[in-house]
Amino acid sequence: MTLLVLEHVGIRFGGLKALDDVSLLVAAGEIVGIMGANGAGKTTLFSLIAGHQKPGSGRILFDGRNIAGLRPDAINRRGIARTFQIVRPFRSMTVRENVMIGALFGTGTDETLAAAQIDATRILEEVGLAAEADLPAGALTLAGQKRLEIARALATRPRLLLLDEVMAGLTPTEVAAARDMIRRLHKDHALTILIIEHVMTALMELGRRIVVLHHGLKIAEGTPDEIAASPLVQEAYLGQPAA
């Protein structure tokens, strides 16, 4: 079953085409990796799907319905959750209270704070933040705050999870731990995942399929091996300097 469809999606910032005629199909249960250099349009792609920006052209279908132009909270309530590359914790709330917000809102069924507290505590165990549950979120390490982003998103009970560089800035050990965690969450929560990552090995290990963006264009799509062998990708990454 196809969960997410992007049809000829584009957006301009002034004269710059941040995304140009990008089409993409994502099946339910897939993990799709998104790669590309800085400024390639990866985060913009997430912003369009999650509703933080309106596409200038094209349609975005989630579960068969066009969601382009809906507000982010409406899109989240339909089952799409995203994390932010630059973490945005609710700093003066505790770690648990942060996750409770996701559980109380989102697609959530939690009407009461008590129910949200139980769910939040369980999710914090899943992402390995149980010991930090009562700390103010601002006191977490970067790795911890990235996990908190995932925990909050997970608490909204999404079907599609957009992970934006959740491994950037982490040590190799932390990267391995994060990769294992994402695999586990994918399985346990029956998630479909789109993941942007600069850590190439982790991305290659997670995604069966990888999409490469370059200057707003989709230049390649395929298995990790196909991507590694693609001359277009090699040129974009290694060859001609970006003009």
Next chain:
Amino acid sequence: MTGPRASSLAIYFAAAAAMALLPFLAGTYYLGVGLALLSWIALAQSWVLLSGMTGYISLGHAMFYGLGGYLTVLTWQQWPLWISLPAAGFAAAVAALLLGWPVLRVRGPYFVILTYGLAELMKFVVIDIEAKLGKFGRLLMGAPSLETLYWIMLALALVATLATYLVRRSRFGAGLRAIRENEEAAETLGVPVVRFKLFAFAASAFIPGIVGGTMALRTAYFEPFQAFNPVVSFTIVVMAMIGGSDDAPGPILGALLLVVLQELLWVNAPELYLIILGLALIGFVLFVPDGLHGRLSRKRHGSDGRSRERPREHPA
């Protein structure tokens, strides 16, 4: 998100009981002071519903106070009080809904300036209307007794305090605080930010509208410069800041402190009051940003526990 503690509930009840006994014990002077205290508690609690919870600092609550007063005065001796006072509240809430739609799109200092400007605008609109009607101040004949007004105000203060207390412990309140901490993150997690902000704005205008109506009856005189006096807005903000604006005890502490101060200075040095108000605000913002209540509850919980620090402006 703390549950109700028996000790703090007992303090609420004791305070409410003391205020309920006042009409039987005190003379006119102290009853008047009590009325003022209750009115400020009602106003500051209402302000906290919007500004304390969401971080959208309103400097325009005098607008709702003045509107409520104006409506009550216009309908005086035509509508019974039990209709005109609630109507004053609804008028203020509707005004907040209409204005909130465009105004709540801007954040931070822009929102502060806009609310202040709108309150001033509203003041001059009413002044113009009154001038067209040939009215330069209206005298109210047969206003209710001080005691009657005191009971009304006690009810308003109790309802406003209860509202803050309950919202602070609700799903709605959790959503509002998430907006205060980081609005974009909140909407990404499904918090209906537009609806919640509008509703908080309207809720926060409702009781000030009724307070304004009641206070117009208290002075038995209506004059726009007085009813829409921006000092009302300033005082609300200072009270909430000094007391702490994250939960119900804060506004009570702040109002109590400033009303006592006001009474002490009134006779000897009325002009000193505003200066001290300003200094107190600066002092608290710099050194006690979470207010008296925040400071006290942190002492009680130990400083290692939950941080109550005021959110800093996060980079966009």
